Amino acid sequence: MRALLRRLGVYLLAAWVAITVSFLLPRAVPGNPVAGAIARAQSSGICNSFCVKAIEEQLGFNVHTSLWVQYVQYLGNLVHGNLGFSWSENAQVTSLIVSYLPWTLGLLGVATIMSFVVGTLIGVVMAWRRGSWLDWLMPAATFFQAIPYFFLALVLVLIFGETGSLLKWFPSLYGFDIYGVDPGMNLPYIASILGHAVLPALTVILASMGGFILSMRNQMVTTMDEDFVLVARAKGLRTGKVVWYAARNALLPCVSNFSVAISIVVAGQILVEIVFNYPGIGYHLYGALGALDYTLVQGIFVVITLVVLAANLLADVVYVLIDPRARQEA
Amino acid sequence: MSLPGASAMTSPGSLAAPGAAPDRGVDPVLEIRGLCVDYGFGDDAAHAVADCDLTLGRGRVLGLAGESGSGKSTLAMAAIRLLRSPGVITGGEVLFHPRPASDGEPATTLDLLAAGEQELRAIRWSEIAIVLQSALNALNPVSTIGAQFDELLATHRPGLGRASRRDRAGDLLELVGMTPDRLRSYPHEMSGGMRQRAMIAMALALDPQVMILDEPTTALDVVTQREILEELMGLRDRLGFAALFITHDLSLLVEFADDIAVMYAGRLMERAPAASLFRSPRLPYTYGLLHCFPPMHGERHRMDGIPGSPPDLRDLPPGCAFHPRCQWAIPRCRQDVPKLEPLTGSHREVACWLHRDNATAPPELMRPDPAVAQPRTAAVSDTSAERAV
Numbered sequence: 001m002r003a004l005l006r007r008l009g010v011y012l013l014a015a016w017v018a019i020t021v022s023f024l025l026p027r028a029v030p031g032n033p034v035a036g037a038i039a040r041a042q043s044s045g046i047c048n049s050f051c052v053k054a055i056e057e058q059l060g061f062n063v064h065t066s067l068w069v070q071y072v073q074y075l076g077n078l079v080h081g082n083l084g085f086s087w088s089e090n091a092q093v094t095s096l097i098v099s100y101l102p103w104t105l106g107l108l109g110v111a112t113i114m115s116f117v118v119g120t121l122i123g124v125v126m127a128w129r130r131g132s133w134l135d136w137l138m139p140a141a142t143f144f145q146a147i148p149y150f151f152l153a154l155v156l157v158l159i160f161g162e163t164g165s166l167l168k169w170f171p172s173l174y175g176f177d178i179y180g181v182d183p184g185m186n187l188p189y190i191a192s193i194l195g196h197a198v199l200p201a202l203t204v205i206l207a208s209m210g211g212f213i214l215s216m217r218n219q220m221v222t223t224m225d226e227d228f229v230l231v232a233r234a235k236g237l238r239t240g241k242v243v244w245y246a247a248r249n250a251l252l253p254c255v256s257n258f259s260v261a262i263s264i265v266v267a268g269q270i271l272v273e274i275v276f277n278y279p280g281i282g283y284h285l286y287g288a289l290g291a292l293d294y295t296l297v298q299g300i301f302v303v304i305t306l307v308v309l310a311a312n313l314l315a316d317v318v319y320v321l322i323d324p325r326a327r328q329e330a
Numbered sequence: 331m332s333l334p335g336a337s338a339m340t341s342p343g344s345l346a347a348p349g350a351a352p353d354r355g356v357d358p359v360l361e362i363r364g365l366c367v368d369y370g371f372g373d374d375a376a377h378a379v380a381d382c383d384l385t386l387g388r389g390r391v392l393g394l395a396g397e398s399g400s401g402k403s404t405l406a407m408a409a410i411r412l413l414r415s416p417g418v419i420t421g422g423e424v425l426f427h428p429r430p431a432s433d434g435e436p437a438t439t440l441d442l443l444a445a446g447e448q449e450l451r452a453i454r455w456s457e458i459a460i461v462l463q464s465a466l467n468a469l470n471p472v473s474t475i476g477a478q479f480d481e482l483l484a485t486h487r488p489g490l491g492r493a494s495r496r497d498r499a500g501d502l503l504e505l506v507g508m509t510p511d512r513l514r515s516y517p518h519e520m521s522g523g524m525r526q527r528a529m530i531a532m533a534l535a536l537d538p539q540v541m542i543l544d545e546p547t548t549a550l551d552v553v554t555q556r557e558i559l560e561e562l563m564g565l566r567d568r569l570g571f572a573a574l575f576i577t578h579d580l581s582l583l584v585e586f587a588d589d590i591a592v593m594y595a596g597r598l599m600e601r602a603p604a605a606s607l608f609r610s611p612r613l614p615y616t617y618g619l620l621h622c623f624p625p626m627h628g629e630r631h632r633m634d635g636i637p638g639s640p641p642d643l644r645d646l647p648p649g650c651a652f653h654p655r656c657q658w659a660i661p662r663c664r665q666d667v668p669k670l671e672p673l674t675g676s677h678r679e680v681a682c683w684l685h686r687d688n689a690t691a692p693p694e695l696m697r698p699d700p701a702v703a704q705p706r707t708a709a710v711s712d713t714s715a716e717r718a719v
Contacts, residue, residue: 225414226467227462227464227467227468228467228468228469228470228471230412230414230462230468231460231462231468231469232470233412233454234410234412234454234455234458234459234460235454235455235482235485236450236451236452236453236454236455236456236485236486237451237481237482237485238451238485239447241481241485245470248470248472249470249471249472252472322472323472324471324472324473324474324516324518325471325516325518
């Protein structure tokens with residue numbers, strides 16, 4: 001328990017650093033959002049000092065006060081869940097993110113868990129059946145691990161997507177059929193969501209699974225040489241039990257690797273969403289960047305960081321649950 | 331001390347000739363015959379174990395000694411089919427003789443190398459248990475000692491209920507001087523000595539007939555080492571299991587083993603009752619090993635050790651593998667591989683040309699054997715031999 005609290009402390013610190021960086025970044029880049037907004041306002045009329053003041057207030061970017069005051073103000077807003085106002089979407093950033101997040105989390109969660117579980121199982125079998133035809137999965141896994149997410153997404157769209165030119169099996173645009181169904185708790189809508197998630201999820205699974213396969217397979221090969229696996233065999237335990245001895249121990253480093261992997265997967269999914277116009281955070285981040293909507297970009301950054309930190313925390317909790325040695329480490 | 335008619339051509343089978351084998355009259359429990367193990371394939375293969383014969387008598391302690399890399403562990407692990415890859419068993423047989431049934435009906439002998447997975451699994455641990463060097467690595471780090479006992483008993487004694495399994499595990503821990511509340515501990519929560527005790531308790535769980543002790547005390551400090559060994563030997567006297575004790579420390583074996591076999595470069599080179607081997611080694615290599623340990627008291631004298639280093643198993647010297655390091659090598663040692671054969675008039679075997687045909691062994695290798703009645707008393711006093719007594 002103490003170990004977990006300590007971890008939690010580390011994550012709070014990491015979250016604070018991430019929030020601070022996402023506050024500083026837009027202020028460090030050349031040009032500032034207020035100037036951009038003033039320019040936009042002037043294209044439709046004169047922007048006087050009141051107008052400038054209003055824009056600054058709206059963006060939370062008061063260039064006439066010190067950075068410190070802005071920072072405190074920013075943190076205060078954040079605590080109240082106020083991430084500012086997005087001019088490009090003409091809405092509160094918080095409510096926008098709340099509407100994007102389920103898409104991203106749903107796709108990311110399902111795809112990552114499936115990829116981790118299936119990849120780990122394949123890794124176990126590959127290590128156990130080392131020397132059989134399964135060894136041919138190794139170069140395949142390495143290939144998929146090396147291929148960029150967006151490229152794989154494009155290839156899948158080309159082959160399976162409705163907007164592609166070959167099989168046209170699965171829809172490859174948007175999160176659901178925006179012309180055909182009404183959002184709500186109705187079957188056609190849910191079916192449409194599932195259908196539209198196939199290709200993006202497949203992309204994330206294929207691109208991330210290679211890493212999980214390789215990491216588990218290699219870890220498993222090492223663990224299988226450990227004395228306790230030899231002893232498990234010497235004990236005359238059933239083969240399944242012996243594999244479990246090895247797999248259970250090989251899983252530990254893989255769970256800690258998961259923390260590193262998850263941030264790569266999140267980064268990859270941002271690109272996947274862009275390819276599929278999938279209405280999650282990544283797609284809107286792209287839009288916000290294009291529109292120079294700093295508040296939205298900043299808000300999305302903060303949320304992505306928090307999501308990654310939460311996934312890391314989850315992996316840590318799981319690790320503490322499955323490794324007795326981590327439970328009482330100071 | 332030459333053996334008329336014996337030559338390099340003698341087949342291993344001749345060892346069983348009447349009046350020859352040291353185990354004559356001893357009821358064997360594990361017989362290793364002509365075992366060969368290679369690491370790797372083809373021309374590059376290292377012959378880690380070459381044509382080894384070894385018999386473990388029921389209830390006896392057989393020491394297996396040799397330098398690192400001499401093939402001791404490989405021999406033992408191959409015999410029970412637990413060889414790690416890329417080890418390959420290329421020949422031989424390993425006969426396990428189960429204890430006779432209570433009605434006196436002799437049990438059927440099982441060739442472990444030919445046995446199927448099912449048969450093998452049935453005798454593993456229930457008849458042949460192992461204790462490895464490092465108990466930290468031998469115990470599953472993610473489950474408690476109790477859980478590891480439990481799954482062992484549940485696998486081999488399906489009739490036992492959960493509560494009786496726990497009781498049995500507790501009793502076993504008490505047998506090795508631990509308290510039953512240790513069942514709730516994880517391996518990392520215990521000291522090295524305690525882990526090794528727990529491992530021994532686990533090895534005893536199914537009352538096996540054979541224990542393979544692969545350097546069971548090497549990873550422990552000398553005090554714990556002695557405690558554990560005395561514990562083990564006390565248990566052996568009470569429970570009567572046979573032990574194959576692998577170590578590089580000959581002086582330990584002298585105290586605890588009935589017989590000692592010495593391995594060099596994958597071959598068994600000498601085999602004798604412990605006291606005989608220690609007091610009067612017949613093999614130059616054994617002589618060298620015995621002179622590697624400084625005496626605790628007595629006058630100071632030079633430690634010579636054995637010059638040179640163990641040979642490359644992929645490229646053994648012709649003839650006797652030890653001849654380049656042997657101070658007494660004769661021309662024949664460079665040509666023919668000596669076989670492990672009995673010496674006339676004693677319960678011991680040696681693979682050395684110095685004791686064959688017309689060769690004359692140096693006086694160092696001809697000390698009187700304490701196990702054999704000698705017409706005259708030992709003239710040579712050996713300080714290094716005295717310290718262990």
